[in-house]
Amino acid sequence: MPSAPRSVFHRWIDDAAVFPPGCASVPDAWAEHLALREGRYADLLGPLLIGTPGAEQLVAAAAQLPPAEDLGTGTAHGSKPVDVTVVARAGTPLADLVGAVGALRGSPHVQVVGVELAHDDEAGRWRRALDLGVRVAVEVTRDPAAQQAALDDLAAAAGESPVAVLAKLRTQATSAAPPPTPGELAGFLLGARARGLALKLTGGLHRAVAHTTVAGTDEHGALNVLVAVHHLEEGAALPELVATLELRDAEELAALVRGLEEEAVALLRRRFVSFGCCGVLDPVHDLLDLGLLT
Template sequence: MPRMSTLPAPRSLFDRLVDDAAVFPPGNAPVPVAWAEHLAMRSGRYGDVLGPLLIGAAGADVLVEAAAAHPPVTDHETAAGLRPAPVAVGVVARAGTSLRDLRAAVAALRASPHLRVVSVELPHDTAGAWREALGLGARVAVEVTRDLGHQHDALDDLAAGASRGTERVVAKLRTQSTPTAPVPTPRELAEFMHGARDRDLPFKLTGGLHHAVAHTELTADPSPEEQHGVLNVVVAAHHLEQGATLRDLIATLELRETAALTSLVRGLSERDVDQLRARFLSFGCCGVMDPVGELVDLTLLTP
């Protein structure tokens, strides 16, 4: 039997792929703890995989205080006598957060020399209030509903806003279960990905992607929970850019053969990576090292 390749995947595939959502459920890390752990990961051997630290609008002032108490620094910057680069931050306005509070949070974070606001995230609303966030000078990720009828309307709205705005607009879908809804099915996720591509929108995902490959998660609830895999989404995004049908995407998202997925990922060219990552920007995870650890175990990601 031939040996399975242990070559890593293109490193660029994982560049800034995982947004650090440590302060959000189910992790719920206190802001100072999330800050300290983010700095440690940022200066670690997989720091290039790390996206921005996500913070709720209500936690902005606490983050500013934590950054002032423990400024970012790396050994490389210290040795070279350089001023540490500000840490990238994404501000999340959850349902019920006013635009006034969102603006105040962005302003507070920007006043810190240690922080750099790179994105804001908020839910889509039929009144179009999300468009006011386009004036904040950062990428705007807008979470859309899972209801396909309304989702298509929301994606149309985002595409229209993207064509007229100066900031990049990103479609966002929640890929974890909530108290009111289970994890989206492979078909639901495939429909969202197709909808984003058809409107030339980049997309990001949030929650649930703690494992490399799709699997069944045993929970305290009598019913097990089906979880999506990072590699499934990456390969599906590649197929999406190659013109895959909805049925093809669903099959890829349902695939549970680790060897097949890792082989496909190792075979991606730099051009493939550029194309798929222009569409699939990142995903938020409250435990960044969960998916990173599995990618390392599969030798797709090396120090």
């Protein structure tokens, strides 16, 4: 049975090891990320995600355990630093985000490639992150009306800025609410595409296929979203997207991915940039079981 085009999974999974439910310590997350970076699935790995409070710890961890090619040199001369994205949770002062980026930029072992923060009601506050000169992912609310207004705001900023702007949605359960329904997620996908926005997701996508947990929570599948975005780029409407997000036939999803042409892969990955996962290898193992990776 043929595997899927490897390009469909390139830099697809951002390493969110320090965030719940994994909650790894910064030194452990750093060490594990270095191991993944040298492993057989390195091409699937996106940047290491670090919260603003952990920036100084990451600088210290990187100094103590540099990337392998840096050992014995004391510098990163001639080597490729580790890609890092800084995440500011809702309510974090923008000054903290700027300070965290500045601290990380002082290390020769890391390279800040993006920042993530929440959209807010204070007009334009999040836009100041564009001045950092790296890709900005902005988490929008699940409230339908407010989400549409936020996506309008992101699209307006994206049209004016040379910095890439991504729309971000949280796909995991929170203390206040269960995961978004397939209808909610499909609505977000449609809203992002209608405005020409690339997107990323965060949380809850530990498995390739949609499933119900032992606690009775319905969780989305990373592969379901991938196929749904492919259908989205082909002009699918809400009902088809919802049906794809609800699909639990792993073999059917796998067959759809195997059949993707490179042009279709490029289109869907320009839209669906990545998702954050605290256990990077969890969805990878599912892809291996389905024969989508060798």
